Amino acid sequence: MNVNVLLFDRFETLDAMGPVEMLARPADYSVGFFSLDGGIVTSFQNVPVMTKPVSDMDRTGALLLPGGWGVRDIDHDQEFLSTLKGLCDDAAWVMSVCNGSVLLGACGALDGRKATSNKKLFQDALDSSDAVEWVEQARWVVDGKFYTASGVSAGIDMALGFLNDRLGREVAEEAATATEYLWNDDPTDDPFCKFQFT
């Protein structure tokens, strides 16, 4: 399966790289990095990642969308949002981390769906779309082909949940053990919900 990671300037590093660590493990999963026009895209933490243009993407498989402060630069960018909506329509699976779901909400991909987002920026999610059922207390939410994670590190747990759902519990647990990661495996257990709106 293709795992197509869509980057934009000032994305949050771990939002993308945490899930990538886990999703690259199955032998038939292949990770690639893309941006609207290709070239170097730099995260908020100053990680410069080489990307291919979206026009080069094989749109089958899974789309992975990080969040980050850069979301606020593009959450009203119609070129980005319409491209994103097309990618979501074509993908078999769509995953977002943190306030990446704000972009999914803004482009209309989540209309009529349940979804979650970063707990400290939850108002941004609520503001992005009133056609989405935003779930405040969730480590991650699955609705159809859409997986949305809470803030940053929650993306790792969601990615392991995705492996669990596609390939079984053993594969997910092996990925966690191999990376010495203590998997928070209950999507409804959200220890950070209490920090919301602080």
Next chain:
Amino acid sequence: MNVNVLLFDRFETLDAMGPVEMLARPADYSVGFFSLDGGIVTSFQNVPVMTKPVSDMDRTGALLLPGGWGVRDIDHDQEFLSTLKGLCDDAAWVMSVCNGSVLLGACGALDGRKATSNKKLFQDALDSSDAVEWVEQARWVVDGKFYTASGVSAGIDMALGFLNDRLGREVAEEAATATEYLWNDDPTDDPFCKFQFT
């Protein structure tokens, strides 16, 4: 403080990017990516990162060394190891993740020090140097200016430990909360030690 991340082909993504997520948070910490000759360096999970050559590095501050399967390509490379030894001598702090400590052992930087490494590849650490006191049961180990973490995800916990030691508990906890990360904050609590040599 500079956080100079030294990359090599087939490094493990989360070994580098987990700590980077945390170490980039303090306003006066600045992350940069380097490799022996500069240019694109690609992780084992297929993340292409643009690096500067080591010759461009301001060697003050902290050096961060990931591990990964690529370690086995360079753990007898005298050019790499002598460069690494020089970087360790000049750095105020040296952090390694996973089997990155095999390279620190092989270059002699850890002589007379305590250190740890990935639990599934622990024999590689033992083989790299008998002048190091290798600690099997540890999430991470601190000895002088050297911080060595166990496998992959343990690097995130170590990085938070580094922030705790330099800037105080509140800064470390704020970094964990902001990234919705459940910090395993006890360096002696190693739930993955039991998987060693399996």
